[in-house]
Amino acid sequence: MKLNLAALLLGLSVACTGAGHSVESPAPAGASAAQSEQEQQQEQQQEQQNQEDENEDADANLGGTMEAAASVDLVMSEIFPAEIVLTRGDTITFEGVLRDAEGNRVSGARWGVFPMPAIFAVQSIKTEVPDSYLLWGVGPGETRLQAVLVLSDGSEVEYEPLFDIPVTVKEWPAARIEIDDPAYGTYASSVFQLTGTVITTHDTEHATAVIAWWSSDPEVVSVNGDGVASFNKAGSAEIRAQAEGITQVIEIQVTENPVAKVTLGPEQSEVRTGDVVRMQAELSDRAGRSVDDAHVAYSLSALEGPAGGAVVYSDGAFVAEEAGVYRVMATAGGRAATAVVSAAPRSIVRGAELIGRGAVSYVQTSDLWVFEGRDGRDYAYTGTHAEGGGQRMFVWDVTDRTAPTLMDSIVVDARVVNDVKINDDATLAVITREGASNRKNGMVMLDISDPAHPVVLSEFNDELTGGVHNVWINGDVVYAVNDGTNAMNIIDISDPASPKHVGRWEVRPGEEDKNLHDIWAEDGFAYLSYWDDGLIILDVGAGVKGGTPRDPKFVSQYKYPIGNTHTAFRYGDYVFVGDEIFNCAECTNGPRGYIHVVDVSDIEKPTEVARFEVPEAGAHNIWVEDGLLYVAYYQGGLRVVDVTGELRGDLYAQGRQVSWFHTAASEGEGIKANSPLAWGPHVFKGYVFVSDMNSGLWVVQLEPPSDPLLP
Amino acid sequence: MKFGEMMKRVGLMVAVLSLTVAATAALYRAPDPPARYWVYVANESSDLVSLVSFGPEGAVLERDIPVGIMPMDIDGAHGIRVEPGGKHFYVTIAHGTPFGSLWKFRTSDNELADTATLGLFPATVGITPDGSLGFVVNFNLHGDPLPSSVSVVFLPMMAEVARIQTCIKPHGSRINHAGTRSYSGCVGDDQLVEISVDKMEVSRRLLLRPGKEQLLTGEPPAPEPGDGRCGPTWTLPSYDDQYVYVACNAHNEILEINAETFEIERRFKAFGKPYNLAGTNDGRLLVSSNKGAQSVSVFDIAKGEEVARIATTQPITHGVVVTPDNRYAFVSNEAIGAVRGTVDVIDLQSFERIASVEVHHQPGGIDFWKMEPLPE
Structure with missing residues (x-):
């Protein structure tokens, strides 16, 4: 199909609902509008020439809406917003009309608006005005709004871009910040992750807000950008949480860290990979009294074996993926204790024997x-x-x-x-x-x-x-x-x-x-x-x-x-x-x-x-x-x-x-040979029954474990 | 009457009628087709689209095109529509997690071009004559009986640009030849819904409940005890856009509705739960698939009468499409369970089934792609 469109004029009016929208400073829309006037004229002349060259074909081929679009010399002169910003739940209505150079409405041409990607719902509004679209900010995020001119000759359709506008949908405004209480005692020489939630004016959790943290006295409490608070010395400091123009302040009293001793047990463990060792750090003060609310930080190093071969979690759970010897350290209040875990390979592999088959092959x-x-x-x-x-x-x-x-x-x-x-x-x-x-x-x-x-x-x-x-x-x-x-x-x-x-x-x-x-x-x-x-x-x-x-x-x-x-x-x-x-x-x-x-x-x-x-x-x-x-x-x-x-x-x-069994059928013993597609297992009286999509029923039995005390 | 007994009687009736038609047709031997014809058919329970050709050697399954995302579930290729010009075809995929989708394929190589996620159980597709917009009914066959919608898809970009709430279980989406009106039936609440293509909004509703047909200004009245049902499964604008034909699947009727006044002008007595409709482009014949009676019926539109009934090769007769030269109707037959469905070719001159080919499980949506001259 040959397009005879020279240019176009699209009158656009925008109506918005809600308070949180803005249509940013106007700028030319689409490639044509972004060009200089001279370039546009040159382009128009070229297009006109093309149009003349193709008139015969067009007369023969065009019909329906394409005929209408092709028979006019359209000029784009209107401008569109360079950017649309609206608030979640608000709407913007586009009412566009295509007109020819004389300002007459082009009845056959069609245009449409599409969000790409479609994280917004866009639908026509129920109005007598044709070519009206409603942009609805469903959720916070960014997308682009693309508009195209639809050209068709009655049997084929092509489309030309009109404009491509970035759209930002903002979350509802923040109403308050809820700061979580510290999970541990606020003792000097300890570290704590500050957390909080920004709540919107609609009483929902804010989807995009990021809390920034400040301390009124970094010598007492210093806070990094991620909200990790270091309690440095005894004293008082205000912690300020800020997000979306909302500020919430809490006061933290840091006291001397009472921890004078850390012990960690079990001191020596011999396990297999995969076994979880619950490391227990016991804290006590100078008088030997137990301290229960001080934060303990666990860390790990490999004495033998790969450096990343084991993990110790913040609750003290240790587990090794690789065999090796690992040292676990617990620190609190500037005190530390260590323990050693030796992890041997799990070595639990068992064979699986095919016992019987109920082949299904069709x-x-x-x-x-x-x-x-x-x-x-x-x-x-x-x-x-x-x-x-x-x-x-x-x-x-x-x-x-x-x-x-x-x-x-x-x-x-x-x-x-x-x-x-x-x-x-x-x-x-x-x-x-x-x-x-x-x-x-x-x-x-x-x-x-x-x-x-x-x-x-x-x-x-x-x-x-x-x-x-x-x-x-x-x-x-x-x-x-x-x-x-x-x-x-x-x-x-x-x-x-x-x-x-x-x-x-x-x-x-x-x-x-x-x-x-x-x-x-x-x-x-x-x-x-x-x-x-x-x-x-x-x-x-x-x-x-x-x-x-x-x-x-x-x-x-x-x-x-x-x-x-x-x-x-x-x-x-x-x-x-x-x-x-x-x-x-x-x-x-x-x-x-x-x-x-x-x-x-x-x-x-x-x-x-x-x-x-x-x-x-x-x-x-x-x-x-x-x-x-x-x-x-x-x-x-x-x-x-x-x-x-x-x-x-x-x-x-x-x-x-422990084991692996390849449920692959031989040729002729399944709907597809050598292609396991195991569907479901059912353990029954010591046997594993497995259905396989491509081959039917399998009966498998695990060989006994080498050590009867192990799985 | 028990279901099995009823089916036996229906089968007997079909057999008798088929014999009658066969006796009439015995004197007539269908000439070789003047061209090669190609249709696409969607196999709903195999998640395959089949490309079928028909020529002098009969009907041939040329190719299968896989569709669907979840191989462990039936995604349900239901409706199919070839765009005007024939460069692409569109398949509705009924099920997702949970939403269905519209898939766009190139006919040049049968490769997937793009998809668009729509509502629950997208079923049939109507395409504007310029190929720019697809009107897809979100059938929501198995959900709660709540009003569903018609999705409008800008097909070059496969972008859903509008979702228009219409009625309960919309089905049978078709666009008139002028490209100005979209029609769909409402299986759940007995309506014919007209949508203005330009405005993308419902322009008129006609209640089709037998004996209570009326233009609606609001929601349809709740059915009363004893109310019959139309169960409109299909709409078909006439060749000149003067009428819309509606298959009342639950009432064994085909309604001829004046497209201007939106009034029912004639009722064609139908048979065996008419399901899909297709017409010759000269306005002479109307073909209905008789879903409940393993057959198709051919109606003389001028007379408003059934002039032939042809048994199909498998039960659950589903889709029907007529070739542009008005020579043949291609019919899809779902079959039951593990039995593969078929595509039958009906000669619209002899009213005879002249070819058939087995496709896959539950073939439903069917549409014509192209006809090619035969080699000399």
């Missing part, structure tokens, strides 16, 4: 559940996924671990049977449906009193037509992940032939932007893997917040920046939380994502303390039993991790991986 395999049936035999039920048509649940007799035997299958109207769960007394199975032909998905209840040949009891899709991705059976209720609403639906299955809805729980009710992926419930708590909302813990009968299985109550939430929270499994004081990440920069050979170890010893304050991450693969479903974490690590196969004792830091680097 359809992808999804989740599994292994159980002892009412007939006393052992069974594995496996779901199926999209490739090949995921409409079945397979029934395997796995009593003979060496020869899983396909007994039966259940066909439902679905294209993915993602999840399979069995109730505690092995009388009922619940399987999920996605991709149903009538788009009414939901879940299916199976009578498994004859576990080798399950029978469909009922189907349930009320409110669940969008599909159910995962379920959990908690007594006589099922928690279902609702693909449509991203809520957790609660279904009464006390009469499994006639399930009934009894409740629903969701994060941020009324908001659409959320994604529930999985649910696991145990001992009165439900653990919801809520993608970018992280891990959410509900009381479903634990007695912490008054929740019941049918009426859950929120307990706590742990979310982290990368999000993608996919699965969670409680074991002891920890919840093991897995990510699932596709399409990342590192995802060249498949997904990524790792296991976050979240300490829930205080269930209301979940804290991430450790991680297990295989660098070259992505985590999927997990199981934890007898001190071992089993992770189906997609292309990384099955990984087994020692999670005994206290966990801290990088478990992979610490050598806590």
Whole structure:
């Protein structure tokens, strides 16, 4: 398509709402406007020449809006703001009209405004004035506002830039600063990190404010730019916190440091990599009395081994990733004590032996559940996924671990049977449906009193037509992940032939932007893997917040920046939380994502303390039993991790991986050969059952540990 | 009547009708196609777009183009639209975490050009004749029954420039030939919604609830017990923009609505849950996919009557598109479960199914790309 546009005139008026906006000093907009008048004239002449040259073609080709745009000689003479600054929540309305050189409106030409990147919502306003756009400052940040002239000949479209303006959306004004109280005694010769929160006029935490700190008397308290306060000598000083024009002052009284002696224990430790040593510094004054509120700083040096081979945390927890000899130092009030930790290699690697296979070669395999049936035999039920048509649940007799035997299958109207769960007394199975032909998905209840040949009891899709991705059976209720609403639906299955809805729980009710992926419930708590909302813990009968299985109550939430929270499994004081990440920069050979170890010893304050991450693969479903974490690590196969004792830091680097099994099928024994895509592990009676998307069911057994006292 | 029994009866009816059509058609042998025709079809449960050609050797699956982000979930390639001029095609991806998206592909090499994140379950796409704007319905099929929206996307930059709240479960987005009005049906609350393309706002609403059809000035009245449903799944502006045809999927009717007065002028008795619509560009024929009856129906628009019903090769007949020379209709059939769906080719002269090709799981959205002359 040939463009015959010479130039244009766009009259722009700007109307703003709210008090916090400003349109900065006018400047020419777009490349044309930025040029000198002479250059513009030259360009116009050239464009006119081009236009004349192309008139014949244009007459033949142009139609619709392009015809209108091409038939006029447009001149850009208006100017646009060089910059737009507005406050969060405010709006600016653009009302633009394209006119030709005579000032006549060009009815066929179109222009549009786009934020790039789109961190702002831009939409047309409901007005009789055409070509009106509303710029709405949704959240603080910076972007660019681009406007383009749309040219088309009725069948093709091209666009020309009109202007490109930087836009800044400022946070609501700051109202106050809340300074946190010092966590330790304000003793001389100690250091403290000052912290505070800037609160906006809307009573929200300010998103962009940075607090600057000053001391009225640096000889008493000196503060660096990051808010690290050094209490230098006894005395009094005012600490001033400033942000966004708001000032908050606190007075700090520094007293003489009473610490006269520091002792650190244990003085000598012999551990393995990955073992956490709790270093205990005891402080006492000259009279030998204990000092409990003085700050202790821990540091570390390597006597043997790599310098960065171990870590000591601010709470005194030591853990080594590399074998070596490390000296830990504790200092307080100018006193110090040391201790030595010798870390030997963990050396816990165990082989994993293939015991049996239930190969599936024409359809992808999804989740599994292994159980002892009412007939006393052992069974594995496996779901199926999209490739090949995921409409079945397979029934395997796995009593003979060496020869899983396909007994039966259940066909439902679905294209993915993602999840399979069995109730505690092995009388009922619940399987999920996605991709149903009538788009009414939901879940299916199976009578498994004859576990080798399950029978469909009922189907349930009320409110669940969008599909159910995962379920959990908690007594006589099922928690279902609702693909449509991203809520957790609660279904009464006390009469499994006639399930009934009894409740629903969701994060941020009324908001659409959320994604529930999985649910696991145990001992009165439900653990919801809520993608970018992280891990959410509900009381479903634990007695912490008054929740019941049918009426859950929120307990706590742990979310982290990368999000993608996919699965969670409680074991002891920890919840093991897995990510699932596709399409990342590192995802060249498949997904990524790792296991976050979240300490829930205080269930209301979940804290991430450790991680297990295989660098070259992505985590999927997990199981934890007898001190071992089993992770189906997609292309990384099955990984087994020692999670005994206290966990801290990088478990992979610490050598806590016990075993690895490559769930790769031989040619013809899977939907794809030599391509492990481990989906889920289930430990049952000493064996590890693993479903692999590309190859079906695997039965694996770990070789005994070399030292029976070790994992 | 139990579902299975009902399906048997429906199947019998289709079989009888097919035999009738087949007997009529037995005297007629469809001539070889005068050109090679190309269509794109979105396979919703395989996350693949298939490129299908049809020529003298029949229908051929030429190529599959992967779409979607999460290989472990069905992302749901639902609607597809080739832009005027044919340089790009656009696919709606229904599911994300949680929002769906619109994907833009080049037809020259079938490579992804750009994407735009939209609302919940973006479904069908209407494109202005100049190719600049896409009107994408955010179907939100499985969410709570709340008013959803139509996203307006500036296609050269794949930037969403407006999100217009319309109704519950909007579907079947189409733009008139003048490029001035966007139409969509509201499966959840029985409306035809018209949007002014220039103003990007709702200009008119027509309540389609059977017996209660009326122009709306506010929100639609709540349905009363006994109210029937239209369930409008598709809109189709006539070739001359004088009418809009709406498939009342739940009421087995196709409504002819005067585009100026916004009044229903005629009702075509339909069959088997009409779902998508396509028309010949001479205003002669209208083709509906009969989603509930494994068939397509051809209507004589002048008479307002069904003139042919042709059985399709698989159930859940979904999409339909007519070639620019008005010779053929291409129809997508979802099938059920693990069975692969198909694309059938219907001869609009003989009203005969003359070709079929298996594609992937749950083919739905379908659109015409190009026709090429056959080699001498």
